[in-house]
Amino acid sequence: MTRKTKLSFIAMAAAAALGMAGYAWAQAGDAALTAAIAAGQVGEQSDGYLGVAKPVGADVRAAVESLNIKRRAAYTDQAAKHGVALREWAATVGCQTLRGRVKPGQAYLLPDGVWRVKDSSPIALPANCG
Amino acid sequence: MSFVIEADDCERKTGLPMRGMRLIFCGGAVLLAGGCIQVKAPEKPIEINLNVNVKQEVVVRLQKDAQEFITENPELFPQ
Numbered sequence: 001m002t003r004k005t006k007l008s009f010i011a012m013a014a015a016a017a018l019g020m021a022g023y024a025w026a027q028a029g030d031a032a033l034t035a036a037i038a039a040g041q042v043g044e045q046s047d048g049y050l051g052v053a054k055p056v057g058a059d060v061r062a063a064v065e066s067l068n069i070k071r072r073a074a075y076t077d078q079a080a081k082h083g084v085a086l087r088e089w090a091a092t093v094g095c096q097t098l099r100g101r102v103k104p105g106q107a108y109l110l111p112d113g114v115w116r117v118k119d120s121s122p123i124a125l126p127a128n129c130g
Numbered sequence: 131m132s133f134v135i136e137a138d139d140c141e142r143k144t145g146l147p148m149r150g151m152r153l154i155f156c157g158g159a160v161l162l163a164g165g166c167i168q169v170k171a172p173e174k175p176i177e178i179n180l181n182v183n184v185k186q187e188v189v190v191r192l193q194k195d196a197q198e199f200i201t202e203n204p205e206l207f208p209q
Contacts (some may be wrong), residue, residue: 025186028199032207034173034208034209037209038184055168067208070206071206074199074203074206084188088185088188088192089196091189092188092189092192092193093196093199093200095189095196096193096200101200101209103209127186128186128189129192130186
């Protein structure tokens with residue numbers, strides 16, 4: 001085995017290790033986020049984004065921000081496809097998440113700025129949800 | 131000149147004086163058909179809350195697409 005081959009092996013191993021560490025870190029963030037949603041600390045907002053309802057750790061806060069950036073990117077794409085404003089597409093998604101995805105015990109935010117916890121009855125949706 | 135003749139014609143037919151806020155249009159084609167059309171301006175200003183109405187129209191129109199978008203991108207909507 002030449003020196004050059006050895007070096008490239010080491011480089012590949014290092015890259016793989018870094019990739020796995022990054023993946024594990026992202027997974028840990030996702031798990032913390034899911035737990036925070038289940039606990040009612042993080043919840044859906046009527047504007048189509050996730051929000052922090054109660055104090056959370058830096059890892060959860062970072063996961064919320066990261067997910068919202070991904071949502072905004074996807075929303076921008078969809079808004080352009082449907083010929084509407086980003087805000088309008090995001091609010092439409094917000095109506096749907098409040099309508100179907102928020103489970104009892106989870107937190108949600110309406111346009112009045114008050115965080116509530118979902119019970120067994122349907123959420124009183126904003127008027128523009130139709 | 132021709133307008134005056136038409137207006138007189140209309141006045142004679144309807145018996146209405148041409149005055150005040152009443153707008154009476156008597157087009158040549160309408161005169162040929164023997165009719166006379168009156169157009170009144172609305173008395174109250176029309177109020178439309180565009181902000182809410184347009185948005186609700188958009189939301190209702192896009193609802194199905196938004197639901198499909200959520201279903202197709204579950205990684206963006208953890209539960």
